[in-house]
Structures are given as C-alpha cells and as structure tokens.
Amino acid sequence: xxxxxxxxxxxxxxxxxxxxxxxxxxxxxxxxxxxxxxxxxxxxxxxxxxxxxxxxxxxxxxxxxxxxxxxxxxxxxxxxxxxxxxxxxxxxxxxxxxxxxxxxxxxxxxxxxxxxxxxxxxxxxxxxxxxxxxxxxxxxxxxxxxxxxxxxxxxxxxxxxxxxxxxxxxxxxxxxxxxxxxxxxxxxxxxxxxxxxxxxxxxxxxxxxxxxxxxxxxxxxxxxxxxxxxxxxxxxxxxxxxxxxxxxxxxxxxxxxxxxxxxxxxxxxxxxxxxxxxx
Amino acid sequence: xxxxxxxxxxxxxxxxxxxxxxxxxxxxxxxxxxxxxxxxxxxxxxxxxxxxxxxxxxxxxxxxxxxxxxxxxxxxxxxxxxxxxxxxxxxxxxxxxxxxxxxxxxxxxxxxxxxxxxxxxxxxxxxxxxxxxxxxxxxxxxxxxxxxxxxxxxxxxxxxxxxxxxxxxxxxxxxxxxxxxxxxxxxxxxxxxxxxxxxxxxxxxx
Numbered sequence: 120x121x122x123x124x125x126x127x128x129x130x131x132x133x134x135x136x137x138x139x140x141x142x143x144x145x146x147x148x149x150x151x152x153x154x155x156x157x158x159x160x161x162x163x164x165x166x167x168x169x170x171x172x173x174x175x176x177x178x179x180x181x182x183x184x185x186x187x188x189x190x191x192x193x194x195x196x197x198x199x200x201x202x203x204x205x206x207x208x209x210x211x212x213x214x215x216x217x218x219x220x221x222x223x224x225x226x227x228x229x230x231x232x233x234x235x236x237x238x239x240x241x242x243x244x245x246x247x248x249x250x251x252x253x254x255x256x257x258x259x260x261x262x263x264x265x266x267x268x269x270x271x272x273x274x275x276x277x278x279x280x281x282x283x284x285x286x287x288x289x290x291x292x293x294x295x296x297x298x299x300x301x302x303x304x305x306x307x308x309x310x311x312x313x314x315x316x317x318x319x320x321x322x323x324x325x326x327x328x329x330x331x332x333x334x335x336x337x338x339x340x341x342x343x344x345x346x347x348x349x350x351x352x353x354x355x356x357x358x359x360x361x362x363x364x365x366x367x368x369x370x371x372x373x374x375x376x377x378x379x380x381x382x383x384x385x386x387x388x389x390x391x392x393x394x395x396x397x398x
Numbered sequence: 399x400x401x402x403x404x405x406x407x408x409x410x411x412x413x414x415x416x417x418x419x420x421x422x423x424x425x426x427x428x429x430x431x432x433x434x435x436x437x438x439x440x441x442x443x444x445x446x447x448x449x450x451x452x453x454x455x456x457x458x459x460x461x462x463x464x465x466x467x468x469x470x471x472x473x474x475x476x477x478x479x480x481x482x483x484x485x486x487x488x489x490x491x492x493x494x495x496x497x498x499x500x501x502x503x504x505x506x507x508x509x510x511x512x513x514x515x516x517x518x519x520x521x522x523x524x525x526x527x528x529x530x531x532x533x534x535x536x537x538x539x540x541x542x543x544x545x546x547x548x549x550x551x552x553x554x555x556x557x558x559x560x561x562x563x564x565x566x567x568x569x570x571x572x573x574x575x576x577x578x579x580x581x582x583x584x585x586x587x588x589x590x591x592x593x594x595x596x597x598x599x600x601x602x603x604x
Contacts, residue, residue, distance in 0.1 A: 296434045298413060
C-alpha cells in the first residue's frame with residue numbers, strides 16, 4: 120500500500136519526479152518497560168523549498184521556517200533550507216502534563232496543530248475530571264492532520280503515559296494515518312535510522328538503555344542528514360512524571376571520520392603533535 | 399481474503415505490520431490498498447454504520463451487499479467532488495438470504511467503479527493474480543484449497559511486485575463469523591540453476 124502516489128510529470132518543464140517528499144529533522148519515540156522516551160534534534164532551517172503537491176502542481180515557497188527543510192527525492196530542483204534559523208530549537212512539545220509530541224515538517228503547521236490540540240485537551244481534561252489519555256491526544260492530532268491533509272506538512276510522533284495503558288507511542292505521518300507502535304521514527308533523518316532500528320531494537324529495554332539508544336539514534340542521523348543537527352533533546356514520560364534531558368552537540372559520541380574537537384590547531388601543535396601532512 | 403502487511407511511503411517500506419483486512423459487522427470483511435489514512439477514515443464510517451445498524455435492535459444486520467453499496471456511494475460521491483478517497487476496496491462476506499447462504503465478493507475503486515466477481519484483486523494483483531485465479535478457481539473449493547491458491551498468487555506477487563513484502567495475513571468469513579489469522583511468511587524459491595549463473599558462457603554478466 121502506498122501512502123504517496125507517483126506524479127507522471129510536473130508543471131513548469133521540470134524533470135519527472137515522484138510525489139514523495141520528506142521532512143527535515145530527526146524525531147524518535149520509543150517505549151520501554153515503564154514508559155516512553157521521545158528524542159529529537161534541534162535544527163530549524165529556512166530557505167526556498169519546492170515540493171510536489173497533489174494534482175501535479177509545483178509550488179514555490181520562499182523563506183518559510185521549517186522544523187527542518189524539505190525537498191523531493193530524485194528531484195534535482197532547487198535548494199531547500201540553507202540557513203539554520205535556530206540551532207537549538209525544542210521540537211518536543213507538551214500537549215498535557217503526561218503527553219508530548221515530536222514535531223517534524225513545517226514549523227508553522229506543527230506549532231499551530233500543537234496549540235490547537237493543547238487547547239482541546241485542556242478543555243477535555245476539565246470535562247473528564249482526570250488526565251487525558253495518550254490515545255485521545257494522538258487522535259486529536261490525527262483529526263487535524265487528516266482533515267487538513269491538503270494544506271499541512273506535518274509529521275508527528277505522539278508519546279505519553281496514562282494509567283490505563285501505560286507508556287504508548289503513536290505515529291501520525293503526513294496523510295493523517297495513525298499507527299500505534301513500540302517505537303517510531305520520523306523526519307528526513309529517519310531514513311538513516313531504519314536499518315539501525317531493524318538491527319538493534321529490542322522490546323522491554325530499561326530506561327537507561329532506552330535513553331542511550333535514543334541519543335545514539337538521533338546523533339547518528341544528525342551525522343548524515345544535512346537537515347538535522349545541533350543538540351539532542353529527550354523527554355522521558357512515565358508514572359513518576361516527566362524528565363527532560365539535554366545533550367549538547369559537543370557531548371555526543373563521535374562517528375566515522377569525525378575528529379576530537381580542539382580549541383585551536385595551535386594547541387595540537389603545542390602538544391608535540393604528529394608531523395603535519397605536508398612539509 | 400489475503401493481503402501483505404506492508405505500508406510504503408514512496409519507495410520506502412515504512413510500516414511492516416499493518417492490518418489491511420478488517421471485519422465489518424458480523425457478515426463481512428473489508429480489505430484495502432492505497433492511502434492508509436483514507437482507509438482508516440472509511441473504517442470509521444463503517445463503525446458508525448454498523449453501530450446505528452446495531453442500535454435499531456431489529457434482528458437485522460447489514461450484509462456484504464449493503465456495505466458494498468454504501469461504500470460505492472461514498473467513493474463515487476467523493477469522486478464527483480474531485481476529492482477521492484484514494485483506495486481500492488475489496489468487500490467480501492456471507493449472509494443467510496432467502497435462497498440460503500449467499501456468498502458475496504466485490505470491489506469498489508477510488509472513482510466509484512464497482513462490481514461483483516468470484517475473484518478480486520487490487521494493484522498488481524489485477525495483472526498477476528487474476529489470470530491464475532481465472533485458470534484455477536472453482537466453485538466448490540475447500541478452505542484448504544482456497545488458501546493454497548491464494549498463497550500461489552501471493553508468492554507471485556512477492557516475486558514480481560516491488561512494493562510487496564513477505565508478511566501476509568489471510569482472513570476468512572463464513573456464517574460463523576470472521577477469522578483473521580495471525581501474520582506469517584512464505585518460503586521463496588531461488589534454486590534455478592539459471593539464477594545461480596545467469597550469464598554462463600556469455601561475455602559480461604548478462
């Protein structure tokens with residue numbers, strides 16, 4: 120089953136492209152034995168973006184801030200997101216005390232959706248007389264995403280804890296599908312994580328293992344995805360409440376071909392360094 | 399009715415364990431391909447429909463013919479508004495009618511085309527599975543024979559449809575009710591000597 124259809128040609132004499140477009144950012148949500156951990160990078164990019172919408176119409180949108188940048192696959196069109204508008208944004212937003220959402224796609228769209236859903240959930244909590252369930256929060260996100268699918272570019276991962284079902288993660292990707300999963304990934308950086316998750320995901324991890332895993336995943340994606348970067352933020356939600364963590368870019372592990380950072384070359388030379396590459 | 403359990407996002411196989419066949423009321427099964435969010439919405443409409451049907455509390459319940467008709471109207475009206483639900487729906491069921499047990503199998507497309515037939519397929523299935531079914535389907539098959547036939551089609555589709563995956567679900571509907579079996583995988587065959595050495599004797603590997 121395809122959730123994106125193939126455009127046979129596009130307007131304005133562009134090369135034929137597929138209708139698929141992804142969102143910048145890397146967002147992750149995992150369930151562990153006791154609750155959920157949500158993780159995300161912190162890069163917000165701006166710039167020109169071109170993407171193919173329904174009915175083969177090519178839209179040019181200028182200087183819109185994106186939670187990350189978008190572009191089309193196989194689409195040699197223009198650049199997207201070149202300037203990092205915010206290198207330390209917080210993409211994990213609270214909907215209630217016990218439910219948070221990871222946002223990817225258009226920054227504006229996801230902010231407005233979060234605000235609406237927070238507003239609805241607040242009223243719902245008052246009427247209900249107890250905290251809202253994760254399922255209700257996720258379905259409110261889904262309603263907005265589905266009913267406005269032609270106008271929104273928002274991929275979200277809803278995660279939280281309630282007393283009925285414990286920790287739950289719901290994925291709400293571009294079209295407004297809702298899927299309950301034991302782990303979810305989203306955003307453009309997620310392409311680089313499918314293999315990692317397939318290989319290393321296990322059910323029922325401890326909180327510490329799950330946290331380490333989320334940080335590892337997001338930081339690996341940041342290493343390869345131009346639209347992801349900055350710091351890794353995580354939010355842990357369980358019966359005891361919410362814990363937020365912050366892993367600055369300079370504290371993340373180094374991956375392939377990345378080097379130990381220094382203050383200056385001079386420090387390296389001063390330390391009796393190995394011979395320079397060229398004399 | 400059988401389907402695989404994959405949902406792709408363009409060429410990426412994004413979700414590997416998605417249920418694409420669901421029971422509707424007591425007498426029907428619905429299977430879908432296409433946009434998954436639209437299928438979820440259709441399931442909600444069907445929930446409303448079956449709920450009001452149940453609330454009548456009149457001893458009647460909607461059968462597959464009625465559900466098929468309802469879905470046809472929904473799909474065709476959306477098509478007329480140039481805002482289709484982007485799905486191919488397969489509707490199957492069994493209900494006791496005046497002439498005894500009546501089996502029903504039909505499909506509705508995203509533009510409202512609908513028909514009833516003994517074998518239905520969506521997507522690539524139309525090209526690869528229907529010819530097999532036309533040759534080998536018989537009116538008086540047992541459940542086991544039907545499963546074997548459907549698995550033959552699923553295997554061909556697995557080999558030749560790029561978006562299919564090796565994880566399937568088979569569902570059955572009888573007068574006793576609906577049964578959706580747990581997901582499973584099929585063994586694939588790669589043992590042709592030609593596969594091992596396709597370019598024997600040729601220059602280059604083709």
